[in-house]
Amino acid sequence: MSAQAAQDEVRRFLLENPGFLLDDPDLMRALRLQPLPENVVAFGPAALARVHAAHRRESAARRQLESTARANFAAQAQTHGAVIDLLEARNHADLARRVDDLAQLRFALVAGAVALEGPERAPAGWRPLVEGQVDLILGGHQKLARMGFWAPALGLFGDRADQVKSMALVRLAIWEPAREGLIAFGSADPNGFTEDMGAELVAFLARVVERTAERWPVL
Structure with missing residues (x-):
């Protein structure tokens, strides 16, 4: 079974068995999750930190790509203008x-x-x-x-x-x-x-x- 198929299977199982995590305290602790009132699962500080760090990395990479794309576009635009100048x-x-x-x-x-x-x-x-x-x-x-x-x-x-x-x-x-x-x-x-x-x-x-x-x- 591929990794994606395994992930899909786990997700399907959890959706069909929403109480599975709540009924397993050891698994909850391993995942650093904690139950809130009305059986709502909350991410612990460590999990939130990992999500936040991943978001920062993704945002920084996106900004760098956007900056590079803008610089390339500006250079190409200036080059095209330069060609007109040279041809004259x-x-x-x-x-x-x-x-x-x-x-x-x-x-x-x-x-x-x-x-x-x-x-x-x-x-x-x-x-x-x-x-x-x-x-x-x-x-x-x-x-x-x-x-x-x-x-x-x-x-x-x-x-x-x-x-x-x-x-x-x-x-x-x-x-x-x-x-x-x-x-x-x-x-x-x-x-x-x-x-x-x-x-x-x-x-x-x-x-x-x-x-x-x-x-x-x-x-």
Whole structure:
């Protein structure tokens, strides 16, 4: 018999035999129950404490889930708004400015930047990188993103680098043949971006930046 079936059987028995508990003082004591006038069974303090503790745990878990859901919804809403901002860029310099603006104004970050490897020059407003530097920053050719603090990437944030305590870095591949690049967001909070954090929303913005940048050639 399964546990649920056993519980159902016990419940059915008690419903059919309401005096069973009251007629067994030892069982009443073991369950920490006590009879009240008119044969009403009351839970003792220990039983009530267990019920109250379980309710607190359930309420705390529910609040945490609700808080996480609200945060995720807010982040997604801000990301969708950021996409509209990026798609309205008029040129490469304007696109880089918009990345920095949305980092500060939409996500309350220190800075946002886009960077591109050479040897050809980077577009106006983009951080220039030497060939192979993207792999060095991300930690490997196959790695698409890096979250957390990584000192070698601080130079991407220019004169605001000393304010950055954590960062989100995602690889870019633009034009054909592809040139490697990065989109980078820096936070003043050490826990703003952590190694165990998913990079999906940042990667989504990276894909938008790629497609938008390909509208114009690098002059």
